Amino acid sequence: MKAVIASKPGIISLGNKAYPETIGSTEVRLKVRTAGICGSDMHIYKGTNPFVTYPRIIGHEFAGEIEAVGSNAKGFQIGDHVVVDPVSSCGLCYACRLGRQNVCKTLSVIGIHEDGGMQQYTTVPTSSLHKVPDRISWEVAALVEPFTIAAQATSRGRVTAEDTACIIGAGPIGTAVMMVCKMIGAKVLVIDINPARLDMAKKLGADTVVDPASPREKKVLDHFTKHGGFNIVIDAAGVPEAFEKAIDITSPAGRVVTLGFSPNSSAITQKEI
Incomplete structure (x- = not known):
């Protein structure tokens, strides 16, 4: 399958990646429909994002349709339209206990610390998903994260x-x-x-x-x-x-x-x- 890969500063290309056959029990496989280009993605390309590691599949503003669900994935089903919260946190550190997960000691962001949404398919934990109504266009759904x-x-x-x-x-x-x-x-x-x-x-x-x-x-x-x-x-x-x-x-x-x-x-x- 195709993916947008920043291999190093100044080098970005459309490459190939293996289709995600395996799904965790609390994950879904997502068919990515749209992805926004953030200023952070531009900084990754230019080599001025201080947090990214290379090579990296970019994209943290994305929306998609659930293609498959894990054995213990609750609250979601095949065909659901969803947007993705790209930030994951430990839930245990001082910041997380205060409800400030955005400054977690082990903060990880999809598209920066781990591969992002500019690929045809990806797996995402259900804890990072939010359903959106089918009436919302895919282009608008990709704007949920920046908003x-x-x-x-x-x-x-x-x-x-x-x-x-x-x-x-x-x-x-x-x-x-x-x-x-x-x-x-x-x-x-x-x-x-x-x-x-x-x-x-x-x-x-x-x-x-x-x-x-x-x-x-x-x-x-x-x-x-x-x-x-x-x-x-x-x-x-x-x-x-x-x-x-x-x-x-x-x-x-x-x-x-x-x-x-x-x-x-x-x-x-x-x-x-």
């Missing part, structure tokens, strides 16, 4: 309908965060250097957009917040400069959520926080 990131970011940031929010970065994740903020009822401004992404963010519901290189940026931000700063800033750019800006433009008693993991340091002082 869970947006849901988590807005939850951690305690976004409310009363908030004035800023999203730094209008890539797919930043745009998803903006859309969830608007669903909650917040007023949202989006910052990005890419005019096409700003146009898309505006079309999808952002109240205001601005390029940080524009000489009007400070005036736009001040007008939007009535000179009070943003109650919630979500950094979806993942570069030190964006994190520094987030601290700078947040109101007193405001919240900052960062979604990036740049290896470079930020120049933020305790006084600013």
Whole structure:
């Protein structure tokens, strides 16, 4: 069967892999229908993802149809449409016991630490599956995973309908965060250097957009917040400069959520926080 394999930085190809004949008792065999290309996948290709090991079948945003179920796989049946939670954790460490499985000491992510969803068939434990209605298209189903990131970011940031929010970065994740903020009822401004992404963010519901290189940026931000700063800033750019800006433009008693993991340091002082 076919699989998308990143063999090393800069080298990615469509290769062959054995069909997964064997299924664990609590696993299913999944026929992968769609998979999204995440920024993390691009970093794997470029060699800038600090967590990946090579060679690696990429893809952690994927959806599929159950083709076979293990002998003790409960709650699922052949033909079910499902999406996959790509993160697995031990369930025993301090972080897991707090309900923070995303920072488990032995965290493993499909498509990064272990082979991912860009293959025709794969096996997945039932604990990582979530059913989706058949009426949802496969293309939309593949977007469930990135939208869970947006849901988590807005939850951690305690976004409310009363908030004035800023999203730094209008890539797919930043745009998803903006859309969830608007669903909650917040007023949202989006910052990005890419005019096409700003146009898309505006079309999808952002109240205001601005390029940080524009000489009007400070005036736009001040007008939007009535000179009070943003109650919630979500950094979806993942570069030190964006994190520094987030601290700078947040109101007193405001919240900052960062979604990036740049290896470079930020120049933020305790006084600013």
